[in-house]
Amino acid sequence: MQLDFFPSRTLTLYLAKMFVVRILAVLVMLVLVLMALDLLSATGEILTPEGNGQAEIIQYAGLRIPQLISRFLPYSVLLATLITLVTLNQNSEVVAMKAAGLSAHQVLAPLLLTSALVAVISFAFNERVVTRANATLKAWEAADYGPIPKASGTRSNVYLTDGENILTAATLSGDGEAITLSDVTWYSRAPGGIIREQINAQGAIYAAPGWKLTDPVRFDVGSAETQELPELVVGETLTPEQIDLQSVDPDAQSFWELSETIDAFEAAGRRTTEMRAKWWHRISGPLSALLMPLLGSVAAFGLARSGQLFVRAVIGMALGFAYFVVDNAALAMGSFGGYPPFLAAWAPFFLFLLLGETVLVRTEE
Structure with missing residues (x-):
């Protein structure tokens, strides 16, 4: 049995390439379908202002696509994991790898490495592209898809209280x-x-x-x-400084900008629970891609001819989607103070990390 965590270089590149191609294919399919459905409901509102036409529809699509990529990239990694592992299992490639002395973790290692790279790319993409798209789209929607004010620092949906x-x-x-x-x-x-x-x-x-x-x-x-x-x-009694603090949109700020905003809120004695939960989730969210090969690994093992491959794939899909449900619920609880922010962002990640490891070790190792 090999003692290295990764299999041979050739096998690692083969599995990683297969996995990347399927991630991109699933992501493109999801984004195209969801973008088409979104345009069906939004086109009427976009074309309502006089002078709006095809260019504005393309502009809307350009702002929505980064949001869809950010939201559904972890789902794409999950579905790509299942497709890749089921294909390897059906072609008896998993059996061959285990017969060569590879453990279950070594079989999954190239997929885990690829998922880690996807998580890093996702974090950078969210910081550089998605936050700016969020700010622009919200301001445009607030202007009813008309001209957006040219002044700097445009924010939308401001809600302030004065007693x-x-x-x-x-x-x-x-x-x-x-x-x-x-x-x-x-x-x-x-x-x-x-x-x-x-x-x-x-x-x-x-x-x-x-x-x-x-x-x-x-x-x-x-x-x-x-x-x-x-x-x-x-x-x-409303001062510009108070309005600056109360009109902050966490989704339109980068990781570092949000960190500075949280410090400013805390210095002013303001509540920061929701923003801190989202701040932590800026890290744990992209890292969810790292969990998908582990949660979907149940589809990789077990003989394809046993007739249980479909059941295993369904179990892997159920574990993956259960993570997203629990993650969204925990983030919502953290936003209104039900959970501490750190726990709201990280508890689902570590819970399903342990769950995936337990299933893998108990069934294959």
């Missing part, structure tokens, strides 16, 4: 006292959260103090009357 009152904005651009809000709504509420009046405005700028609304229109809930106002200043 009982609420200030929302479709987009925020600029920083400091040069912040500009667009498509603004101010909700004046009585104690207990009952809305007394709603004021809609095209935009708002900092008035030092407060925020001056552009062309405000007031709707009085009690009398159900609408009134146009010449000008109005609201949210006098």
